[in-house]
Amino acid sequence: MKRRFVPIVLALSVGVVAACGGGSSSEPADTDSGSASSAPVGSSSDSPAEAAGENDPTKVLRVSYTVGPSRFDPHRASSSFDNTSLFLTYDRLVHQSSGAEAVPGLAESWEFSEDGGALDMKLREGVTFHDGEPFNAEAVKANIERGQTVENSAVSSELAVIEEVEVVDEFNVRFVLNGDAASLPLVLSDRAGMQLSPAAFDNADLDVQPVGAGMFTVAEYDQDARIVYEAYDDYWDPDAVQVAGIDFLIQTDSVTRLNALRSGQIDWTFVDPPQVSEAESAGLELLTVPSLAYYHLQLNGSFEPFADPVVRQALNHAINRDAIVDGLLLGIGGIAGVQPFPEGYFAHDDSISADLYEYDPEMARQMLADAGYPDGFTFEMIVPTVPNITQLGEAVQAQLAEIGVTAEIRAVQPSQTADIFYVQKEGQGLVSPWGGRPDPSQTLGLLYTAAGFSNPGALTTDAVEETSAAALEVQSPEDRALDLQAASRQVTEDALDVVIYFTTTPVVYASNVTGVEGWFSGKPEFRGMGVTS
Amino acid sequence: MLRMLWSRLLGVIPLLFIVTVIVFGLIFLVPGDPAVTLAGENATEERIDEVRSNLGLDDPVVVQYGRWVGDAVQGDFGTSLFSSAKVTDLVGGRFTTTIVLTAGALVFALAVGVPAGVLAASKRGSWVDRLVTLGATTGVALPSYFLAMLLILFLAIRNSWLPATGYVPFGDDPAEWAKSLVLPSIALGSSGAAVTARQLRSSLIDVFAQDYVRTARAKGMRSHTVVLKHALKNAAIPVVTVLGLQISFLLGGTVVIEQIFGIPGLGQLAITAVTEGDLPLIQGIVVVATLVVIGVNLIVDLMYGYLNPKVRAR
Numbered sequence: 003m004k005r006r007f008v009p010i011v012l013a014l015s016v017g018v019v020a021a022c023g024g025g026s027s028s029e030p031a032d033t034d035s036g037s038a039s040s041a042p043v044g045s046s047s048d049s050p051a052e053a054a055g056e057n058d059p060t061k062v063l064r065v066s067y068t069v070g071p072s073r074f075d076p077h078r079a080s081s082s083f084d085n086t087s088l089f090l091t092y093d094r095l096v097h098q099s100s101g102a103e104a105v106p107g108l109a110e111s112w113e114f115s116e117d118g119g120a121l122d123m124k125l126r127e128g129v130t131f132h133d134g135e136p137f138n139a140e141a142v143k144a145n146i147e148r149g150q151t152v153e154n155s156a157v158s159s160e161l162a163v164i165e166e167v168e169v170v171d172e173f174n175v176r177f178v179l180n181g182d183a184a185s186l187p188l189v190l191s192d193r194a195g196m197q198l199s200p201a202a203f204d205n206a207d208l209d210v211q212p213v214g215a216g217m218f219t220v221a222e223y224d225q226d227a228r229i230v231y232e233a234y235d236d237y238w239d240p241d242a243v244q245v246a247g248i249d250f251l252i253q254t255d256s257v258t259r260l261n262a263l264r265s266g267q268i269d270w271t272f273v274d275p276p277q278v279s280e281a282e283s284a285g286l287e288l289l290t291v292p293s294l295a296y297y298h299l300q301l302n303g304s305f306e307p308f309a310d311p312v313v314r315q316a317l318n319h320a321i322n323r324d325a326i327v328d329g330l331l332l333g334i335g336g337i338a339g340v341q342p343f344p345e346g347y348f349a350h351d352d353s354i355s356a357d358l359y360e361y362d363p364e365m366a367r368q369m370l371a372d373a374g375y376p377d378g379f380t381f382e383m384i385v386p387t388v389p390n391i392t393q394l395g396e397a398v399q400a401q402l403a404e405i406g407v408t409a410e411i412r413a414v415q416p417s418q419t420a421d422i423f424y425v426q427k428e429g430q431g432l433v434s435p436w437g438g439r440p441d442p443s444q445t446l447g448l449l450y451t452a453a454g455f456s457n458p459g460a461l462t463t464d465a466v467e468e469t470s471a472a473a474l475e476v477q478s479p480e481d482r483a484l485d486l487q488a489a490s491r492q493v494t495e496d497a498l499d500v501v502i503y504f505t506t507t508p509v510v511y512a513s514n515v516t517g518v519e520g521w522f523s524g525k526p527e528f529r530g531m532g533v534t535s
Numbered sequence: 536m537l538r539m540l541w542s543r544l545l546g547v548i549p550l551l552f553i554v555t556v557i558v559f560g561l562i563f564l565v566p567g568d569p570a571v572t573l574a575g576e577n578a579t580e581e582r583i584d585e586v587r588s589n590l591g592l593d594d595p596v597v598v599q600y601g602r603w604v605g606d607a608v609q610g611d612f613g614t615s616l617f618s619s620a621k622v623t624d625l626v627g628g629r630f631t632t633t634i635v636l637t638a639g640a641l642v643f644a645l646a647v648g649v650p651a652g653v654l655a656a657s658k659r660g661s662w663v664d665r666l667v668t669l670g671a672t673t674g675v676a677l678p679s680y681f682l683a684m685l686l687i688l689f690l691a692i693r694n695s696w697l698p699a700t701g702y703v704p705f706g707d708d709p710a711e712w713a714k715s716l717v718l719p720s721i722a723l724g725s726s727g728a729a730v731t732a733r734q735l736r737s738s739l740i741d742v743f744a745q746d747y748v749r750t751a752r753a754k755g756m757r758s759h760t761v762v763l764k765h766a767l768k769n770a771a772i773p774v775v776t777v778l779g780l781q782i783s784f785l786l787g788g789t790v791v792i793e794q795i796f797g798i799p800g801l802g803q804l805a806i807t808a809v810t811e812g813d814l815p816l817i818q819g820i821v822v823v824a825t826l827v828v829i830g831v832n833l834i835v836d837l838m839y840g841y842l843n844p845k846v847r848a849r
Contacts, residue, residue, distance in 0.1 A: 066797075072617050080575045080617070154586055156575030209619050225618055225625060226807055227799030251701070253797040254806070257684075258700050262797065265691045265699035417812045421571035425583065455579055 057244045057516055057532030064249040065528070066259045066271040070226050073209035076196035077149040080156045082437050085525040088196065090231055090248060091132075092214035095123065095142065096191040098440065102294060102522035103348060104187040108137065108197055108215070112187060118179070118476030121186055125173040129238050131199035131215045139175040143167040144200040146177070157194040160444075182474035184482050188441035217243045217529070226252055244517065244532030263510060269533060270511040270518070274390075275335035281510045289509045291520030292337060292344055294438025297391075299383070299398055299500035300423070300449070303461025305430035307379050311463075314497035316369035318359035320405045321398065325361075327503050330393050336503035341494045342436075342445055344504040347522065349442035349486035354494055366405045378406025384429035386416040394502070395433040420456075427458040435505070438524060442486045446470040450489075450498050463496045543836070547829050551822060555607075558821050559600050562814050568592065569616050569812045590616065603818065612822070613815035615808075622819035625804060630823060632702055633800035636792070637785045639716045640724030644781065647724075648731025652774075653762060655732065656739035667732055674729025679788055683722035683795045690718060700797035719796045723788050727781045734777045738770040745769075772842050779835035783828045 071084040076092050097107035109123040129137035146167045149157045165180040177186070189195065202213035210223050217239075218231035229250040233243045249268075253259050256274040263271050264284050272291075273281055282288055299317070301308040308314060323338035340359045343349040370378060385395035392413070399409045412429060414422050423432045439445045447453075451470050452460040469489035473482060493499065509526070511518055517531040570587040571578070587593045591602070606613060612622035655667035691699035697718050703711040742748060743766060751761045790802030801820060808816040 073619060080573050154573065154589060155582075156573075156578075159575070159579050159582060224628070224799060225620060226804065251797065252799075253700065254803075255794050255797070258795055258797045261687050261692065261699040262701070265687075265695055267698060267700060415810070415812065417569065417572050417810060421568040425568070425571055425580065 055514070055516075055534035058535040059244065059532075060246050061533035061535070062247045062249050063245045063270065063515070063528070063531055063533055064251070064268040066251040066253045066262055066268045068252070068254050068259075070229065070250075070252045074212040074220070074223075075208045076193050076198055076212075076214070077145075077152050077155050077157050078209075079193055082192075082525070085193065085523075087229060087250060088193065088212070089216070089525065089527050090218045090250075091212045091216040091220055092196040092198065093129075093216045094191050095125075095195040095197065096187050098188070098191045098521075098523055098527075100519045100521050100527075101346070102440070104191055107191070107195075109190075114184075114476040118182060118184075120179060121177040121183070122170070123175050123177070125175060126238055127173050129215055130236055131197075131201075131213060132219050132234060133199050133201055133213050135199045135201045137197060137215055138172050139169040141197060141200050142175045143169055144203070145197050148198070148203055149194055157192075160189050160192070160194040182471070182476065184474050184476050185441035185443035189444065192440045218248060221247070228252065242529045244530060248528060260510070263512065266512075269515050270509070270531075272507050272509045275332045275508065278332070278334055278508045278510075281508070285513075286510045287513055287515070287518070289511075289518055289520055290334060291507045291509055291524075292346065292522065293505050293507060293524035294344060294347060294522055295435055295524050296339065296342070296344070296438070296504045297336070297394060297433070297435050297502045298342075299502065300432040300434065300436075300456075301459070301461060301498075301500065302423075302427065302430045302432075303457075303459030304427070305381060305459065307373075307375060307381070308430065308459070308461065310373050311496055312369050312373040313375065314500070315359070316366040316373070316405065317402070317407070317500050318497050319362045319366040319369065320401055320407070321359070321500060321502060322361040322401055323356065323502055326394065326397050330390070330397060331503070334506065334508060336505050338502070339504050340501050341490050342449065342499060342501055343442060343486075343490050344522075347442075348483045349490055351487040351491040351494075354491055358494065359497075363401075363404045370405060370407070375406075378408065380408040380410060381430040382428075383409040383411055383431040383433060384419065384423050385411050385413055385433045386419045387413045388416050391416075391433060391435070398433055398502070424456055424458050440523065442490075443470070443474050446473065446486075446489050446493070450493050461498055463492070463498070466492045466496055466498060539836070540833075543829075543833050547826075550829065551825060554821060554825050555604070555818060556600070558818055559596070559603075559814075562812065562817065563596050569814070572811065573616065603815070607818075607822070612819040615816045616813045617811050622815050625816060626801065626819045626823055629799060629801045629804045632704075632798060633786070633789050633793070633802060634827075635705075636702075636716065636719055636723065636789055636798065636800060637782065639720030640727060640785050640788075641778075641782065643720045643724035644727030644731050644778075647728040649735060651728070651732040652735025652739065653767070655736040656743065657758070657762060659740060664736075667736065671729040671732045671736075674725045675733075677725065679722050679726065680791050680795055682725055683718070683792060686718045686722055687795075702796075702798040702800075719792050719798060722795075723785055723792045727778075727785060730777055730781060731774060734774045735770060738773045739766055742766045742770045768842060772839065775835055775838045775842065779831055782831045786824060786827060 067086055069083050071087045072080050074088070076088055079088060094107050095109045097105050099105045108126050108129060110126050112121060112123045114121050125137070125139060125142065131137060146161060146164060149155055150161045150164070163179055163181050163183045163186065164177045166178040168176040168178060170176050197215055199213040202208060205211065205213065210225070212220055217234060217237050219234050220229060221232045222228070222230035231248040231250060233246050237243050251268060253262065256277050259271040260273050260277045260281055262268045263286060278288065301314060303309050318340065327333060327336045327338050337344065338356050339345070340356050341350055341354060370376065383395065383399065385391060395411055399411055402409050409431065419432070419434060422428050436445070436449065447470060448456040450457065450462055450466050452462045452467065466489065469485065469492045473485040473489050507524065509518065509520065514534045515531065516534060521527055568587065570583050570590065570592055574583045574586045591599065603613065614621055615625060651667045651670070655664040658664050687699050690697050698715050701715055703715045705712045748761060748766055751765055789800055790805060793800040793802040794806065801823070804816070805820050808820060
């Protein structure tokens with residue numbers, strides 16, 4: 003059963019039609035690279051999906067998601083999965099298009115100074131926070147400084163590149179930078195750029211009661227169970243808010259979520275691949291959403307064999323990506339890939355296809371022999387105990403065994419994985435998902451440069467260091483995309499990683515839901531979604 | 536009686552001590568550090584160290600345990616590492632839901648199990664008896680999650696009579712509250728019903744063979760008076776024992792059932808806490824669960840006294 007994927011741009015405009023599984027092919031989405039002038043994609047009130055009928059503004063959109071926020075304090079929320087619930091109530095300086103490019107948010111436009119030493123932002127006027135406080139340059143300055151200094155901040159390292167925030171006038175702000183920071187606009191589309199009402203900085207209940215300037219206010223919050231959002235009437239982009247509120251349920255189990263949708267208790271959710279055929283036969287709408295997140299076998303370069311590029315290339319040739327996608331993901335849960343960025347994304351180098359590391363165990367064995375390992379070697383492979391990762395780990399183990407490499411699986415608790423592999427630097431390999439980052443330079447920096455936190459063995463090459471640094475230099479978005487692609491190509495050719503597949507998420511929803519989009523970031527934003535009567 | 540109560544209550548203290556030490560120990564045996572998760576996804580090692588020392592996670596295990604106990608005896612179970620919400624609030628909010636669900640399952644178990652057991656024992660060897668035995672065997676063998684799936688499929692999806700998932704608090708809407716409890720209670724309570732029916736059947740059959748029952752029947756007492764007034768009370772002791780065990784079992788079963796029905800109870804909270812390695816929260820849940828089990832055992836013991844005056848005499 004081979005299904006085809008809806009490219010992002012198509013997904014944007016097709017909505018309901020896409021549900022019939024009709025996307026033409028996985029041709030790359032035509033993304034124009036990061037110009038700050040295009041309109042926010044979220045406000046897509048012209049989505050043809052609405053042909054189904056008029057949105058009823060009194061309706062509440064009922065959704066079910068797997069996790070709730072770790073906390074509602076945007077600067078101390080520690081997981082990128084918090085974004086889904088935080089985006090609804092906090093607005094960011096920069097938004098992301100559904101194709102994960104920077105588009106205006108609370109900042110109407112931005113520009114780097116000539117020498118790249120500063121970033122100037124023009125702020126949107128007339129925006130108020132949910133508590134009535136005005137949004138202005140002072141508020142931005144206060145928020146950035148809070149993000150840098152608040153105790154247990156989870157965004158301080160992302161904001162470290164900002165030396166100082168200067169209030170130019172009420173709606174103009176200048177970030178003075180202490181290094182190359184072409185990634186900053188997209189970094190500010192994440193929690194680091196969320197704007198909290200300065201009057202609420204010291205609220206004792208900030209972890210459970212957000213005070214932002216986003217599309218919805220939080221009326222009720224039962225931790226890990228339910229969030230009741232109500233539309234914020236004064237939101238600056240009324241087109242983005244087509245419902246009276248969002249009833250946000252948190253249900254970890256995919257079958258439970260599908261049952262809730264089938265019995266009409268909710269309107270929108272996503273499921274695991276095994277539930278897709280059931281969802282389809284129940285007549286629900288389906289949209290398969292590709293994302294920046296990928297699963298990989300990450301290597302610790304301090305382990306001798308992995309320091310050898312030929313060995314790493316051999317490992318890449320040993321992995322049968324198509325078999326994994328078809329067998330474990332039923333052909334619908336992922337797209338095979340070898341680069342750290344997916345097809346259709348502006349940092350993906352189109353000159354390299356998955357064929358670069360074609361499945362060829364024979365050749366892989368030969369390469370190992372050439373590198374001085376005719377009998378293979380043994381290494382410890384860390385695998386978090388999540389059912390789908392365990393399966394993937396076992397598949398990788400079996401495929402590596404084919405070329406004589408013995409991967410001894412060490413199962414670890416999911417929440418401890420980062421500590422064990424990145425901090426304690428235990429194990430030589432790790433099978434896990436990489437969630438992607440708002441800006442490609444963040445992924446490059448964290449995983450593939452020597453100083454990267456998520457690169458325990460400092461595995462890199464001079465060429466990768468150089469291309470990654472070049473991609474951080476301030477330049478036109480088009481030129482920067484080329485630099486990012488060069489870095490991606492270099493990472494792939496030097497085989498710094500064994501990328502296996504990019505996840506795709508089957509989103510299912512009721513037929514009276516409009517404006518459903520696939521978000522490349524993997525964090526649905528619900529902008530402009532409506533419910534017809 | 537009062538002395539028994541006292542000695543039982545005092546016995547709780549060492550038990551809680553042992554249980555919490557074991558939980559603390561287990562968590563420290565698992566490698567890894569919550570500070571890494573807390574520091575965010577783009578953390579640096581300095582940030583992680585900072586978080587660790589802010590939370591006191593770099594202190595020796597004994598110091599951490601001592602601190603926890605010191606606060607706990609004052610009713611402060613600390614704050615969740617991840618949400619910084621008070622553990623007492625988190626557990627308290629979920630506790631009621633789980634207890635209501637457990638009670639619902641118990642009600643179902645008794646409402647089905649007791650009549651079935653009485654019927655089977657009274658009509659021993661008949662087709663009714665065989666039907667009850669068959670049903671009870673199936674009920675014990677059928678895993679609760681499988682039954683839950685079947686119930687959802689037929690009663691919530693094919694026919695939308697009852698909600699497939701979720702829980703509505705009583706205060707919001709009593710009718711919806713009752714509806715939201717039906718399927719999970721049946722799924723959770725079915726094995727309890729089966730066990731009750733089997734226990735009651737065999738213990739009633741024993742009691743029916745006793746002389747006083749024969750005497751009662753011989754003096755012309757009506758059959759149901761014999762069963763309900765005389766036999767049932769004496770047959771109840773083994774059933775009460777089994778029910779006590781069942782309640783602990785049901786409490787454990789809520790972990791799975793709450794997951795399937797998307798009910799925000801203690802079981803779901805426990806899963807989240809364990810996967811995140813949220814030590815204070817896990818400890819809070821374990822203490823509460825231990826207290827419930829101890830409480831239930833105490834009630835069972837008191838019930839013995841009510842059912843059998845010979846026990847009371849001591």
